[in-house]
Amino acid sequence: MLFTVTGASASGDQTNLKTSKSKVAITDSITVSQNELEQLYKQRQFDSCIQTSERLIKKYQRQLMYKPLAMVYHVQAKAYRRTQKYKEGIISSKASIYWANKNNQAEFLSILLLEVARNKKGLKQYGEAIETYQKALDYSQKYGDFTSESIALNNMGAIYKIQGKYTHAIQFYIKDAELNNKLNRPKDLAIAYNNIGQIHLLTRELELAKSFFNRSKDLRLELNDEYGLALVSNNLGAVHHELKEYEEALDQFYVALATFEKFNSKYRIGEVYLNIADILLLQERYNDVIEFGRQGKEIFEEINSESGVHRANRIQAEAHMNLHRYSTALRLLNRTLDYFNQGEHFAPERRNVYRLLVQIYSTQKKYQKAFECQTVLQKIEMDFTEEANKRDLAIIHEKYNNRDQLLKIDKLQKEKERKEAAILHQKQLNFSFALVIVVLSSFGIYILINNKRLRKAHQRIRKQNREIKDIHDELTDSLQYASKIQQSLNNIPQEVSSFIHDYFILLRPAQKVSGDVYNISIVDHKIIISMMDFAGHGVPAALLATLGVKTLNQIIQAGITSPDKILTELDEVMSEVFDQNEDMVGIDMAVVTIDMNSQTLTYSGARRPLLYIENGESHYIKGTKRSVCDSLSPFQYTFHKHTIPLSEDLKFYLYSDGFPDQFGGAKEKKFLEKNLRNLIIENADEDCTTQKNKIEKERHQWMNPDLKTQNKPTDDTLVMGFHLKI
Template identity: 25%
Template sequence: MQKLSKFYFIVFLLFSNFTFNVFAQLKTDSLEQELKKTEIDSLRIKLMLDICWDLKSTDGQKALEYGNKALNLAIQTKKYKLQAIALKNIGIIYLFTGDYKKSETYHLKALDIFISIDNSKGISSCNNNLGVIYDQKGEFIKAVEHFENSLAIDEKTNNKDGFANSLNNIANIFQQQGNYNQAIEYYIEVLKIREELKDKSGIADVYNNIGALNEKQKEFDNALKNYQKALILYTEVQNKLKLSNVLHNIGFVLSTQEQYTKALEYYFQALEIRKGFQAKKGVAATTLSIGELYQVLEKRKQAYDYYIQSLEIYKEIDSKPGISFAYYAIGTYYKEINQYSEAIQYFEKALIIAKELKLRLNIKQIYKEQSLVYALWFKFAKAYNYSLLYEQMKDSLTNEKNSNKIIELQLQFEFEKHQKELELETQIEKLNTLKELNRQKIINYLLFGGLSFLLILAFIIFRAYRIKKKDNFQLKEQKDQINEKNEKLLLYHEEIISQKENLQSQNELATTQLKEIAKKNQKINDSIQYASRIQQALLPHEDIFSELFSDYFLFNKPKDIVSGDFYWLKAIKDKIFLAVADSTGHGVPGAFMSLLGISFLNEVVKESDNINAGEILDKLRNLLKESLNRKGNKSENRDGIDIAFCIIDKSAKEIQFAGAYNPLIIIREGENNNQAELIELKGDKMPIGIHHKGKKFTNQIIKITNTDKFYLFTDGYLDQFGGFDGRKFLINKFKKLLLEIHTFTMPEQKAKLLKVYEDWKEDLEQIDDILILGFKATSNN
């Protein structure tokens, strides 16, 4: 069934391609014959403008010739309104061919004339077209200003067609900038107006735009349905240029479904039409898409050639969005052939333009590619930065709520449309019933009159005959209507069967996609597990703790597979260097930062001989800022590390401490059976990273005893929500807990900390990585 419908669809395309040219040529020939017979100047100008308008979608060069002839005659005869219309029409033809500079010039001249003769419809139309020009050039603020000017005039003059045009164009800008909810609401409003006006071309425009929006939300089946609706309508109104847009879009959807051969066929059909119209922007877009498809097929040389062709055309017509797209595509080409420096150069060029135009979708994708390139290049700090930017942009764009909103509003429109059709059918049935009752009354009156007056009866019978004839005609009409409804029911039945088959196909596709997602998730999970093994390998083994401390515990509970919290330990001569730290974020971003922290601590302590704890943190901060290219600007991300760092000098029986936010807690037994004392050495209120203070870290020194117990920790335990009122655990409760359990051995203390945590959290989610280190400074040696 599906193969047969595809066959008919291809036949339909071939037939429509033939009929476009035939019907357009017949209409043009008729107008040209009328033009030859006419000598009145104003009528000749109007006929030339009609021919120009009819040819704009089939023969742009010939349309320009008639437009210029009409303009010259209008100038000679001082027909100002016709002169403005001619200028506008010529501007539209240049808009179709992608010559935005000329199009802008002609439209501005037309606008001046329309303003001088106070022609509201012309002023609105020019504003709308100028908005389209600036939209194509990527000057979105100017575009919206002109669209809003057009909207205000159309609303005031009740020009529904113009109002719908401007509303549709504003929706297009919302779509480009990723504001999908606002875009779909505007599209549905435009669709209602177009349905009311019975404007097939306008309805097709909306279906094409909604299809593009479905496409960006990865609703490919819905996109294809909307594109096919647009395709049929464009064929009916014989708009070949707009048909090429739909062919291009269908090609893209097929490429996402990995039907590459069919996708190329649609792309080349679209390219041929666009080249015929000299529609440069369309040619550039399709050329770029063909290049992307060749790159997927690993025909990289062909892909690169198409990318360069596309870039040259976009530069020629000064289309900033297009230039950005082409730079991005070339960047992906260099990434695939492992030329990372060139890839980054092109991604940066694409990013500058995308940021200028606020193309959020493109910015997100560029960040993702830059992160991947830097990771492949082993520049992990930069890879980490761009991965954060990508995640921030992704969260603000694509989500299931947007996708559901689009489908919900479109279904609501279809439902309202169906309800109106049912109401209309009910009204027709009521009228038919009323007619039948009237007929019965007339017959009764005739019979009653016949009993009384034979003469009147003869007259009435004659009259009844005529009425009956009329009723028979009405009955025939009703019968035809019933037959027509039966045909509709049959069509609905076929459509239901088609939808059922489509649903089965969608289920199969969904199953395939679920398998693919599961496969990709497994790959991602394997990669994260591998990263976890790398991270664990870099952390000090617990055997080292057993060797250096007589009693200790390590309570390490990451939120995800990999952690942003880490601990570090190194013994040099009589000194033990020890750190417990919390990197920005958790999961993969936090793990990136933890690897940098461990690496830099090894480097600082290795190079340093006689250096205190505060100076070590100063050096660590400098290395981290240099690695992340941080200069302290307000606009930069505040990536960094919170840390508690100690140097234990056993020979001097003292401990040095320096901290970035995180403290050191010491519990010291009281003399003469007095209560134990809790000593807190607080860290400086600044991180290892960018901070507005940027002062040196404070080095604190305290003498220690053999019974002292030391605790280093991150904020994960303290920030956990729980208890009967869902509050955070906080530092004061934690200190009290340490005093209660300090008399137990370190392993017993760990068990009690874990039990208190689980009882506190209950069924709530763990919100952060947790790391606590407890130890006594005495060793087993």
């Protein structure tokens, strides 16, 4: 924003000429200085911007040139705000307003007042910020500054959202949407739709939230706004979270994360990390929650975002609470509570903190403290409920009293088409009125005759729909129960931690239940680790997997612990079970036995390999070229056994063919085993939790290479990694 400098002319032609040249030189000099200052700000060199503005202020005051001062102070205030020096920003903003008034530059006051309000918002002086935004709004409407008007409406809605006053927030966001629709500014309209969707999300009106997010998405697709689409993906992930569609939520979050990392948007990266951590909390993956919370917290500490840091504290505290680490959880929560009790902050997060404190104090039988926290929590819930009721009434009122404007925002194009169709229809009616009367009369008689029959048909359809829904619900419940049964089969003995330093298991079924399973047993100081990949996926493969794991356990309990003998015995038993089924295509698997007495690792595989890393060097052993219980193979090779002496630092990995065979990427090809192998080797120096997260992130990005492409799982995925230290 440049403020031009003008002055009065002197008398006399020669004097006028000299004065005119002098004015031009001064104006050019000021313009150059203003451009230099604006360029520093755009390049995010905020400290240099502040220093340059101080130099220019002194220069202009010394030379009695007051008109540019409003602009210089304004840019200085913006630079102070970007360095989080909000008090200095307010001082500079007020100075810019003083000089604007003194130099009769009232048309710029809306812009200058906005900066005062932004700095007050940074200091969390929300009441004063709202008042200042209202003044900016009044000036922008008076002088026709639509950009400032939109900014003021947007920020007032944001403050009311922070305060939990959702009725006020949505009113300002709707006004912002109406303004930008009227001015045909699709990018700002997409932002307004996104903000309205967030209010509906916070008040759990999920279908409305999804509707507004999708409207924002459509506009951003037309604009090819990649960053804006990532914001929408992040919000749609939150909707799926509330709908308990956790895998869909994670897909959306990983898509958003990839874009934010591309743009190096640290705040948004930290925000997505915490959104993922919230999903993992519900999946009871508490160690992963702590890791994602830690990564998000580090980012927010780097950019000095207190709200982000304390949200990370709350998420980590909930994970520690579920792991029964109550003292750690309380330390994090009390630190966060001090922040939320200092002033008006995001109401839902404050409610979450008190909810956790009630749970922890009740578990510790500190009932007095639990009662005190419960009292505060009830007050927060009552305020939230009262506000929600007000919001419902306000939205209904808004819909009925501003119906034309809302229709114009939501369905402008469709309304135009309907009007054109109505005009055409009216013309047709003028020429064929008699014919229409005959047709309508005939149709009315037909409706009367067939009305009873149609009602019966509708009743039958409704009954069939109810029956279909009941069957669907029953199948869904059965699958969920089957999934729990299968998870119980994949149990890991507690004694494993005594022998294995660290490990990870990444299991992602293509459907509710999986044909990829694992088994870990301990017999006579020997750890037997098995990875089994049954043909197909879904319910049929899961049924075979249940039988296979049961048979495998019987073989191990019978004293057979050598990997090659386990595979041979399992092959014989399963072949007898499926003796009548000539189409049984077999089981791909790998078995590893760790003998702590002889300090050796033995491996045998049926089409599945072993990858191990010893002292920084990787080794790859292929499995035997046959499956267990493979009736289609013409060759019946003997299962080979490989023996590896245990070293001080040994890592080994087993995996099914699900990830290598997954279609995706920019060219819709398979991921391939060599790429998975390289991915594991590249990250082998990381701890197991980090390795697992990176493999899962790579899988999501491969399946979802861009915002328009989302591949479904080709097969079940299982990847296991173990770190031995002697």
